[in-house]
Amino acid sequence: MKAARSVRLPRVQGATRPNVRLVSDTRNVKSAVATSNIMPSLSTSPPQPRKALAAPLAKLPLSSVLRSLLVLSVSSSSLLLKPCIYTLSLLAHPRSAFWDVSKNPALNFLVKHTIYKQFNAGENKSEVQRSINSIKELGCRGVLLGYAREVLVGENQDAAYDEKAALAEIQMWLDGTMRTVDMAQTGDFVALKFTGMGTDALRLLQKEADPTKFMDTSIQRVCDLAISRGVRLLVDAEEQAVQPGIEAWIMKYQKYCNSQTPGRAIFYGTYQGYLRSTPATLARHLETARSEGYTLGVKLVRGAYMKTEPRHLIWAKKEETDQCYDEVVAALLTRKYNSMLQRPSKDTPVELPSVDVIIATHNRESVRKAHAIRMEQATKGEDYDVDLSYAQLQGMADEVSCELLQGFESAEESVGATPMDAPNVFKLLTWGSVQECMGFLLRRAVENTEAVGRTKDSQIAMFGELKRRCRNVFGGNN
Numbered sequence: 149m150k151a152a153r154s155v156r157l158p159r160v161q162g163a164t165r166p167n168v169r170l171v172s173d174t175r176n177v178k179s180a181v182a183t184s185n186i187m188p189s190l191s192t193s194p195p196q197p198r199k200a201l202a203a204p205l206a207k208l209p210l211s212s213v214l215r216s217l218l219v220l221s222v223s224s225s226s227l228l229l230k231p232c233i234y235t236l237s238l239l240a241h242p243r244s245a246f247w248d249v250s251k252n253p254a255l256n257f258l259v260k261h262t263i264y265k266q267f268n269a270g271e272n273k274s275e276v277q278r279s280i281n282s283i284k285e286l287g288c289r290g291v292l293l294g295y296a297r298e299v300l301v302g303e304n305q306d307a308a309y310d311e312k313a314a315l316a317e318i319q320m321w322l323d324g325t326m327r328t329v330d331m332a333q334t335g336d337f338v339a340l341k342f343t344g345m346g347t348d349a350l351r352l353l354q355k356e357a358d359p360t361k362f363m364d365t366s367i368q369r370v371c372d373l374a375i376s377r378g379v380r381l382l383v384d385a386e387e388q389a390v391q392p393g394i395e396a397w398i399m400k401y402q403k404y405c406n407s408q409t410p411g412r413a414i415f416y417g418t419y420q421g422y423l424r425s426t427p428a429t430l431a432r433h434l435e436t437a438r439s440e441g442y443t444l445g446v447k448l449v450r451g452a453y454m455k456t457e458p459r460h461l462i463w464a465k466k467e468e469t470d471q472c473y474d475e476v477v478a479a480l481l482t483r484k485y486n487s488m489l490q491r492p493s494k495d496t497p498v499e500l501p502s503v504d505v506i507i508a509t510h511n512r513e514s515v516r517k518a519h520a521i522r523m524e525q526a527t528k529g530e531d532y533d534v535d536l537s538y539a540q541l542q543g544m545a546d547e548v549s550c551e552l553l554q555g556f557e558s559a560e561e562s563v564g565a566t567p568m569d570a571p572n573v574f575k576l577l578t579w580g581s582v583q584e585c586m587g588f589l590l591r592r593a594v595e596n597t598e599a600v601g602r603t604k605d606s607q608i609a610m611f612g613e614l615k616r617r618c619r620n621v622f623g624g625n626n
């Protein structure tokens with residue numbers, strides 16, 4: 149399979165600046181067309197004044213703006229968020245037919261066309277494909293697509309072991325995951341949850357034991373299908389009760405997949421910036437990948453289990469988490485160990501081994517810092533080879549995603565602009581029935597109790613976009 153990496157466009161005779169670079173197999177057609185229109189002008193005409201660009205959120209359809217404003221207004225209100233979480237808990241664990249969205253058609257319709265549609269891709273392949281296409285029409289590279297089914301720590305742990313039931317749970321996970329890979333398009337990511345294989349997998353992960361033979365065969369089948377279709381896989385981080393076991397499995401399947409695609413990661417693990425141990429864990433994994441000869445796939449998030457993790461495992465202050473996140477990103481993008489991501493030993497080379505990175509954050513400042521590093525590398529003409537992607541949840545931080553996309557369009561429209569990679573912007577989506585997705589939606593709401601301020605920023609941005617459109621309709625200025 150051809151590696152989807154950054155390649156240089158042919159240099160135009162007489163050009164005085166480095167060429168804009170595009171990602172080959174996952175190329176944004178809109179960006180490619182715009183770039184091809186630029187190239188002749190480099191040698192035939194002087195720089196033209198830069199056109200005024202629309203606001204970043206102008207890309208979104210009005211229905212999406214209105215729905216986002218409704219959901220974000222609730223999510224950013226400490227007064228409304230608690231009853232919202234209580235209601236979602238009833239829907240996720242219904243005790244009567246009224247609260248069961250699979251049995252109450254009216255409730256199903258209401259949920260599906262509000263909060264479900266805000267964050268989820270659909271209930272079947274046709275709905276999921278429409279969602280993926282609409283996201284790509286905005287200029288995004290694609291999606292991180294996940295199957296909603298999972299088992300949570302502590303769920304059904306006391307039940308007696310039933311081998312037949314355990315095998316059925318693994319088969320259900322396999323069928324759903326294979327369908328997810330089939331729904332994804334070339335260059336997309338599919339998010340895996342090993343705990344989705346059921347209570348037996350949960351027990352093994354808690355004991356840091358190897359997967360069973362059937363689990364191993366099932367995971368390898370998913371890997372083989374993904375490689376054949378040009379789809380990448382990533383494993384989400386979970387609670388520390390199972391995370392060490394998950395990391396051991398991740399390294400096993402990183403070697404299996406990434407060794408088959410030299411110089412490129414197909415399989416990614418997730419690292420949480422709010423954990424004090426993350427820099428050391430990541431450094432250890434980087435050196436394992438170096439010694440075993442494959443590219444490490446790194447998805448970096450801030451963390452999502454603040455309320456349930458032992459507090460001593462997490463940085464004491466948010467500023468420390470921010471510092472950890474940003475300095476780890478800087479080390480990865482420059483491929484050099486630094487004061488945060490330190491060498492495991494004095495004999496370790498200063499330069500990092502081959503690594504591909506997904507910056508999965510809603511924090512605008514972290515995204516801007518990462519993008520600034522990439523722009524500086526482009527300005528200096530450095531031939532950087534870290535495949536970089538950005539990811540935000542569908543329905544959240546759209547202003548961050550659209551700002552990244554608009555930044556590249558701005559560079560395209562100005563001949564004298566700083567050359568850079570077309571940002572690989574992805575949106576994270578979960579698919580499944582409305583009932584299957586209720587647990588996912590409940591977790592999103594619980595996470596927002598720790599990020600009301602961030603969600604408020606998104607709400608303000610969306611409200612500003614709505615006001616801008618109203619001014620345009622009534623003859624006002626942009």
